[in-house]
Amino acid sequence: MNKLGKNLVDIGYMDTLSAGRSFLHKLDARAKLLTTVLFMAAVVSLDKYQVSAMIPFSLYPIFLIGAGNLPAGYILRKTAVVAPFAVFVGMFNPLLDRQILFHLGSFGVSGGWVSFLSILIRFSLTVSAALALLCVTGINALCEALVRAGVPKPFAVQLLFLNRYLFVLTGEAERMTRARRLRSCDRGATAPRAFIQIVGHLLLRTMDRAERVYRAMLCRGFDGHVRVVRFSRIGRAELAFILGWAALFAVFRSVNLPVILGQAVAGAWK
């Protein structure tokens, strides 16, 4: 299977996960969305030399994975796959910021390494939380949440359409590239000329499909307005979820728990 096919299976798998039945899945999407945004704001607002204070925040993605019954290995792998840009920009920190911040034994650790580590932890926290959010919510529920949170409807409808036809067109693109590979004895990447032809044909098919979809919609009584189904509501569970996590984030953000824990352990050991 080529990369396209793998991506397709991947998206399908996330869709499957979002159909789970844990209490997290049942929670209103707005609650999960808001809490995740708060989480991210709290994490990225920590200053750039913070490392230990970030660790407690891992509780949130871990909670989503655990309580949502998500495959932890899958989320971790997906998080690791997308790191390149953050690593690319972050890896200059150790080269540029060489001021020694502290010593571990006789080994001097520069500020650059600390901030690089901080970037990597930030990255894994925010990415894993976003992935877990999608896996316990699903794109349809997220779109509904967006509409109810005041996002312009044409945009939400666009997201829903995109999600619906993503599988169709990615599948089509996969078949086309597979056909090319079979005919070219798998000679690596597509030449630009062939690429233009493949994408050009895909575009023509896309336009045809759009026309067919439009006619099908007209047949079903489409009047220019797409209705988004609304079925969830903010109840006690949602409020408890938002407020509980917001309180935890506030504590994690202002108190460095790992240091307190470490000192307590050191004290007890002595």
Added chain:
Amino acid sequence: MHMADALISPAVGGAMWAVSGGLIGYGAKKVREEADDRKIPLMGVLGAFIFAAQMINFSIPGTGSSGHLGGGMILSILLGPHAAFLVMASVLTVQALFFADGGLLALGCNIFNMGFFTCFIAYPLIYRKLVCGSLDKKRVLLGAVLAGIVGLQLGAFSVVLETVFSGVSELPFKTFVFLMQPIHLAIGLVEGLVTAGVVSFATAARPEILTAAAERTPLGGSVKKAALGIAGAAILIGTGLSWFASADPDGLEWAMLRTSGQEALESRGKLRGVLASWQEKTAFLPDYSFKKDVSAAEAVLAGKAAAEPGAGGKSAWPAVDSGTSAAGLVGGVMTLLLAALIGIALKKRNAAA
């Protein structure tokens, strides 16, 4: 060219969210005004097309590397700038959700960098001016290449500004600009060539697609004014917020303030102060004083709770020195283990239920 969550500060991320949100609202309003029913499914399916096309790589001759389509320009040509911007924003949103490309907080930045400059600057001010609705291959090529280059140069520059204003990365402005701009000159050239190729291919096969698209997208002067206005607002908001962001002391300065025994809490808001005093009261080791000779970093690494253990005599310092950072290290690992245990327990309970 995706910005990542890990590299931006909340001020920059929030500002760009606001700007992109405003642009989405503006685009949605314009699309609604056009009231073209046919466009709703067309936009959706074209979004899926761009999504799929971006996954097909092509080899770039003579370099050994491969590239993929950006798509903003093709969308603008087929749908007009407003609808194209909405489609681009939706594609980036789905990529952020499914593949964690960029991330949710950086989504505003990414929509702006990859959607705004192509759809609202490069397309109306360069492509349309040069091509004027003509289907001539050479004009399409020239327009697409120039527009592609300008769009990506502006986008790349915007990535640099956002990264530098955020201050998470140490890359100085100049170095980063010299890294980003030349690379994106090449990428923009390739993007333009491929766009022109695909557009010419589609026109040769089905000329009516583009003529219909051209008729469907009237573009008055007011649009340009609005786009320029928004660009101005973005720059204003961006520079304004970055000024605030840099007025906030950065980690090291802040730690130095703390370690030199000065009160720095006032700059960090009331809640923080309340929590800190609460923390002082409940600290395991209540002797809460800072000495001048503790290195700044330890205080940061150990965080605000860098309450020093021991009675605080000068002689106790060497032990304390490594003590605080070690405490951070040990505590960090333990916290992580604890969090993982909670996760496993939750999972077990779920499996049992």
